[in-house]
Amino acid sequence: MCMTSLIERGQDEDQRVPLRRIFGLFGPYRWALTGLLGLIVVQAGLGVASPFFLRAILDDALPQRDTGLLSLLATGMIAASLGNGAMSVSTTGVANTIGQRVMNDLRIAVYGHLQRMSLAFFTRTRTGEVLSRVFNDVGGVDNVVNTTASSIAQNGITTLAIAVALFVMDWQLAILGLIVVPLFLLFTLRLGRTRRSLARGRQRRLARLTTMVEESLSVSGVLLSKTMGNERELRERFADESREISLLERQSALAGRWQMASRRMCLTCVPAIVYWLAGMAIAHGASPTTIGTVVAFTSMLNRLLAPATAMQSVGQNVSTAAALFGRIFEVLDLPVEIADRPGAGELVVRQGAxxxxxxxxxxxxxxxxxxxxxxxxxxxxxxxxxxxxxxxxxxxxxxxxxxxxxxxxxxxxxxxxxxxxxxxxxxxxxxxxxxxxxxxxxxxxxxxxxxxxxxxxxxxxxxxxxxxxxxxxxxxxxxxxxxxxxxxxxxxxxxxxxxxxxxxxxxxxxxxxxxxxxxxxxxxxxxxxxxxxxxxxxxxxxxxxxxxxxxxxxxxxxxxxxxxxxxxxxxxxxxxxxxxxxxxxxxxxx
Missing domain, CATH: 3.40.50.300 (P-loop containing nucleotide triphosphate hydrolases)
Structure with a gap:
């Protein structure tokens, strides 16, 4: 397939983009990412501190009527919450800064590479398709680049911290509560291919729509359509393309919604099951688990819902972005036909023959x-x-x-x-x-x-x-x-x-x-x-x-x-x- 047909039509098959190539975009900012990771670890630690304070309040401070200990533990819960919020703001700011720099690098790379293409390339390629690659495709990965990398690290570390804390509290209850996580991830992976296919189709339609707008609403295009009297035909063509994009957007929005709803219900039902099993064990004297542990454990298990749901969205975003990255790297991989040779010198015109x-x-x-x-x-x-x-x-x-x-x-x-x-x-x-x-x-x-x-x-x-x-x-x-x-x-x-x-x-x-x-x-x-x-x-x-x-x-x-x-x-x-x-x-x- 020649380079023009590649950018004009795109590839019908789902191009797999190596993750190392996507991660390579963040290479120049490895030290900033290291600092971001440190902030995320601190935030995760503060996030799991409150349930331990809550357990101590229920099992020690309240039964002993120790107001001093109660005040100290309550203060600890407040401080952990405030610290967690401050760390959240900081990590968001740092992640967004890194993401915007990566986006800037990516836009410049795509624009610069297209600029280096030969005149023959542009005589065979529609302007709207080129514009779509620069704006629609690169813009489409903005959310993933800005939030997904930090979200994976943040929610992954938070999930790990919560899992460790659950086992520290009660390993038997922890096994029960964490059974749902692998099932959750399994459902997320199954949605990936569908979303990548829908995203690629959407971008192809957007490219055609951009081309139509660029051609028909230019001065020359408006002159032609008005003198030919075919504005109605152009509007109908635009409406057809727009309807197709709306249909793809709807399919993308609805893809996997039943699976998502069922997973949320499972995650919500688990605390109820924990209360029931732990309550039955305590009632029959078959478990050393305290009421404070059960309440704190359930509180922490509820905290698992947020990062798990976030990871679900991350999986969907990554699946969608994989198609866009494929189109972006298609452009960056186009061979440059005319370029400076290694060691090329400066032309000094002596006469001009x-x-x-x-x-x-x-x-x-x-x-x-x-x-x-x-x-x-x-x-x-x-x-x-x-x-x-x-x-x-x-x-x-x-x-x-x-x-x-x-x-x-x-x-x-x-x-x-x-x-x-x-x-x-x-x-x-x-x-x-x-x-x-x-x-x-x-x-x-x-x-x-x-x-x-x-x-x-x-x-x-x-x-x-x-x-x-x-x-x-x-x-x-x-x-x-x-x-x-x-x-x-x-x-x-x-x-x-x-x-x-x-x-x-x-x-x-x-x-x-x-x-x-x-x-x-x-x-x-x-x-x-x-x-x-x-x-x-x-x-x-x-x-x-x-x-x-x-x-x-x-x-x-x-x-x-x-x-x-x-x-x-x-x-x-x-x-x-x-x-x-x-x-x-x-x-x-x-």
Missing amino acids: VSLRNVSFKYEDSWTLRDIDLEVPAGSTTALVGATGSGKTTLAYLVARLYEPDEGRVLVDGTDIRDVTLRSLAGAVGLVSQETYLFHATVRENLRFAKPGATDEEIEQAARAAHIHDMLAGLPEGYDTVVGQRGYRFSGGEKQRMAIARILLRNPPILILDEATSALDNRTERSVQAELDRLAAQRTTITIAHRLSTVEHADQIVVLDAGRIVERGKHAELMALGGRYARLVRGEAV
């Missing part, structure tokens, strides 16, 4: 480029032309290492770009695409994204060079104007000029222009093209042409057909040749 040597690339099983040999001299402009699907954009993206060639090498000044860091390559190669992307932030923040340390003066200077400063300065809030989602507050030409300003601010020595004016009208295109020509001056430029009239003055025109270079040369040379390029120019279609 670009070379492709015997380069081939394929999507899945189909070759997109085959045997590409191309030299782009430093400071020159090379135009890539050809029909749609001929491989122009793919070739340009290989230079930026957005894709990795399956065969051959891409060189900058004779250095294989796979031998340098991705960060240094990104600093050397700038891209202006046909679709200008702007964040939902201010104009200033969008421009500064190219150079985080840029001053306001540098930003305005870049905007002036892109001939967009006057328009931006004339806005009511100037450069602090929020552009709106994807920049829909601005026209196509204005967004394109902001993209040019952003690249100018970054000032890369190698520039890729990916049909940067294809979406503009003729007048705007001429204006923006003039800015692009100025931007390309003194740089090594690779431009993907939409209108052939924009590349007539290129130093080199490369014609692609079905992933191969079929012609190359200057405009006049190719026109005189009368081949593929000449036919494209006459037809004005690329």
Whole structure:
């Protein structure tokens, strides 16, 4: 199964996640966990102290009418209760702090790993599915990470402390009272597989619902649905998915409720049985057990109900979270296709010459480029032309290492770009695409994204060079104007000029222009093209042409057909040749 289908569909089978891998998330906080364990031990000890005080009150203080001893024992019960409460608050605070740090680490790990995935991964994966993994899946384990680990330790130690105390009081009664615990745990384990299956189905449905919301409620999605008049159909699709999630939520909530109810009844009935058996034994003089011991024992046995019930919930939460952890680790286990090689150095651009040597690339099983040999001299402009699907954009993206060639090498000044860091390559190669992307932030923040340390003066200077400063300065809030989602507050030409300003601010020595004016009208295109020509001056430029009239003055025109270079040369040379390029120019279609 390829990595895309893995994250898109998830695994139908119930993936088993090794517990050591989940516990490994807590590894950096082992000393904090040790301190938490110490607090839990103290809390458990204080929790079992009160019944011993109660037994002494019933068997000694009251029969002897010893008010001093009674006051001392009562004070001990109060102090133990207060101490137990203080320890409970402390353990909750420490556990939550550790849990939130683990959650923060997990979110960063998932986001960071997805960020490292190649462009090809995102072209094949729905955005909603990615969002679901970051928010729904990671958010779904929040309760388990924050409370379950400490709850297991706290309730486990409390149960152990109570069990020991019960045997200290009366070992015969203890055997009777503790018979119910193994049965209790058995029922809990039986619920695990059902809850894991329901949780995985729920997360898959949530991923689809997130995708639907992300696509249909984006600006583009709303425009499409309103102009097509199909809002009703979208609402019905949303309602269907929502109903399925509600059904799964109901099944999850009801799973094992009868077993849970029966176990609670058993735990409640045990004290009554203890009273009856102990009372019968005392009444017939067959047991040395005192009334104080029976009352204290029953009181302590009732305390066993809370940690036992909590452990029941823990078992259910862990079963549910196991499915979510499986989906999270699916993401973290996705192979990173494009990454820095061990020992990768910094790219130092001396001149900016670009070379492709015997380069081939394929999507899945189909070759997109085959045997590409191309030299782009430093400071020159090379135009890539050809029909749609001929491989122009793919070739340009290989230079930026957005894709990795399956065969051959891409060189900058004779250095294989796979031998340098991705960060240094990104600093050397700038891209202006046909679709200008702007964040939902201010104009200033969008421009500064190219150079985080840029001053306001540098930003305005870049905007002036892109001939967009006057328009931006004339806005009511100037450069602090929020552009709106994807920049829909601005026209196509204005967004394109902001993209040019952003690249100018970054000032890369190698520039890729990916049909940067294809979406503009003729007048705007001429204006923006003039800015692009100025931007390309003194740089090594690779431009993907939409209108052939924009590349007539290129130093080199490369014609692609079905992933191969079929012609190359200057405009006049190719026109005189009368081949593929000449036919494209006459037809004005690329």
